Ligand code: GLU
């Protein structure tokens with residue numbers, strides 16, 4: 437039998453790390469097994485529906501670079517893949533369960549149910565429907581219909597016995613039927629299904645063989661297994677994935693950092709790094725290997741390497757992954773990825789010329805080792821694209837020097853630069869070192885005012901490379917301007 441899996445997001449919010457992990461594992465499992473991966477949109481909760489959430493689904497997976505084999509955007513043989521377009525199917529199936537005696541109409545008013553809840557609270561009794569309509573006589577039923585009350589359809593959860601369901605990861609789980617929500621609603625009075633009905637009907641009709649989803653859905657498993665039995669269907673295999681926690685052991689949330697995956701793009705993470713790291717949230721290949729391309733994951737992923745214990749999302753670790761991926765990137769490739777960040781500043785035009793591209797490529801050796809995220813490029817190279825506002829004297833003067841000696845240092849460096857381009861980096865370093873010695877200052881105190889004069893900052897890419905990229909004319913102009921500040925003061 438062909439493996440078929442699905443990712444079934446509800447478009448009520450953005451794609452978060454946990455959801456993307458679920459989607460990725462389903463996708464990888466399908467690929468590893470030569471199966472199919474389906475995207476299904478569970479949008480029956482019309483009050484919480486958000487159009488932006490739909491766009492976020494497409495944007496996020498486009499960015500990460502993996503796609504489904506069937507889904508709303510590309511269609512497929514078992515569609516439609518959006519639940520709001522399948523409402524007639526759910527009604528039909530709810531009706532089927534009523535006819536076979538597994539479900540029944542409930543005419544209880546909202547007020548009655550609220551009163552019931554209040555009373556259960558007062559008595560400290562478990563909350564839940566009291567099954568009043570379960571054995572309604574046909575005449576009472578007709579009476580309610582005559583009054584024009586549109587019922588909900590409830591599922592008859594067995595009053596005794598237990599339900600056993602197997603989870604690939606957690607093993608066999610037996611639940612007493614009295615512990616299951618008494619007679620949950622399958623079809624609401626507006627004719628829309630609840631999650632349970634739509635989810636089970638679709639998984640069956642879409643021929644899903646394995647359900648891999650977040651552990652928060654585990655409590656629904658017994659009910660779903662009962663629904664499959666009521667329909668006379670074979671349930672799929674279940675595999676509930678471990679939670680994703682923050683480094684402090686709490687459920688991952690905004691407090692920990694970005695949880696919306698698309699935000700990582702905006703911050704300058706590489707999709708390969710994010711994908712690689714997310715693949716390790718609850719799965720491992722062995723005890724040591726950490727780096728995987730998507731293609732490798734497609735071959736290596738397997739359910740028996742899933743971890744039962746919660747996964748920890750460590751933002752520092754993601755930063756480390758990202759830095760490693762940046763260092764591995766080829767010059768051209770990295771330059772292209774940096775473009776949007778430079779363009780956002782107006783430093784590079786929206787359609788870069790060959791010359792501009794070359795200019796960005798020339799920056800790569802200066803910064804490649806210094807980037808954790810792509811957006812780090814902005815402060816590092818700002819001095820190359822923007823006028824450096826003349827740094828104030830106190831920034832220019834090293835602690836151990838006075839203004840006069842700083843002027844002397846900068847003047848001497850200006851003369852050294854006259855034939856800077858004729859020498860190799862090693863030779864220049866030797867010349868600067870010798871000059872510092874001759875002036876009786878530390879090398880650091882010689883370089884620091886130069887760095888501040890050129891970049892406006894005490895931290896910058898390596899100095900010699902910065903000079904080369906800045907060009908000699910601009911370098912000398914900035915040194916002159918700094919000298920002006922010092923001599924005026
Ligand atoms: N629509 C549910 C969600 O938002 C799907 C849960 C499931 O995979 O069964 O996660």
Ligand code: ZN
Nearest residue numbers: 542543544569
């Ligand atoms: Zn009722």
